[in-house]
Amino acid sequence: MVAPNVKGLNCPNCGAAIQLRSGELAQTVACSSCAAILDAKDPNLRVLQEYSGRMRWTPLVPLGTRGKLKGDPYEVLGFQVRGIRVDETDYLWREYLLWNPYKGFRYLTEYDGHWNDVVVLKKTPAESGGSRPTLEYLGETFKHFQTAEATTKFVLGEFPWEVRLGDKATTRDFVSPPHIISEETTKDETTWSLGTYVSPQYIWEAFQLPGKPALPRGVYANQPDPSAGSAAALWRIFGIFALVLLGMLIVRQTTARRELVFRQGYTVTSHNADSTAFVTPVFAVKGRTSNVRLTIDTDLRNNWAYFNLALINDQTGTAYDFGREVSYYFGYDDGYWSEGSSSDRATIPTVPPGQYYLRVQPELGNDNREPLGFTLTVHRDVPSLTFFVIVFGLLALPPIFAAFRYHAFEQMRWRESDYAPTTSDDE
């Protein structure tokens, strides 16, 4: 970049030194001391407007700072604070006018630590109407975000247009993160600009600013979601896992032996549990170590029964102790009702092959004095859905969490728009 052709003058309002860096291009210049707006075309810098506001803003990137953006050197010429008023609240942002004699003008905007690198568009984007307009620009679709009236609140430095405090423009923002297209309409003209979200660190490095930038607060209109695409990718991987699970389930269901190893019917007449204990004949449980399923089918009617059970290895003396309750009640109270079931089953995991018998001790409820008839059935290697359901659920957790994060981020983004999701507080 060539050395700047700086023209030194003095502010007629306060006497402070004024520097004109863009030479003939400057239309107005705001004194960095008293913030009065001066006519840069006038040899005496005629005062166009004095600043009477109490608030003063200091540019985070000082006027005259030179830095490199996208490989090209730029110098900060002007700084203005603009704002919109929504629901009695002022939202202010800061704009920096940058200049390169060969590349022209460029802007930086900053709001709550969110920075955008902005260039003016030479071509008007194609707009589609409707209740929620969109723009098409270079193959990208931008969604309408907000329409507002922006007011210039504070100005410093020089500008290639006639800037005034209180200048108003109707702004319409369209977003497609990390891009934003803004339309600004005044009574004289309409301009379109394209902003690209950049990190504060990028600005600090570009202009070699001292210290560290403030961290961005909240979610900005065109701030890219750091987890964007993550949820979709996770769902795709989950889909593959789900297919693998389905394949495994089919294989398991079709290859499980479900071998019937024992079945016998019994009748209990005594209600004294101590006298009802018995053992079954020994039966062979074959094959590899796998599960064993015991099914109890009873003829219970409005009664309960409790079965103390032990599957005992006749050779090793290892027993698997467990108990099952079966209860079945039914009747008519304003219609038929029933509760419980006359059958029950239990799965005993990892049972090695061997010779086994069951030790059974039924306890019979006193709600019905009828004898209890029941059948015990033992199957070997029975498939179960339980682990498939658990694994399916665990695999679904990460994509669900990522989708939740994505939607929360988008909700925060659109909360500041004209399409803010309605909450109960708003009603």
Place this chain on the structure above:
Amino acid sequence: MMRQHPVYLLFGILLIAMLGFAEWRGWSVARPTEVKNVPRSVRDNPGSYRPAYLYYGSGRYMRGK
């Protein structure tokens, strides 16, 4: 896609491998109480056996209404 989420990929592969092993070995979410060295005399005198289990099952333990 796969390279984007290596942790999830590994997590899923481990889970599925574990599921395959669990199904092969006949695992279950609940286990009965295992008792060693039950005497052979239980076959002759079933009433002498004292169960060592806690309630094993998914339903409620309710003795009648």
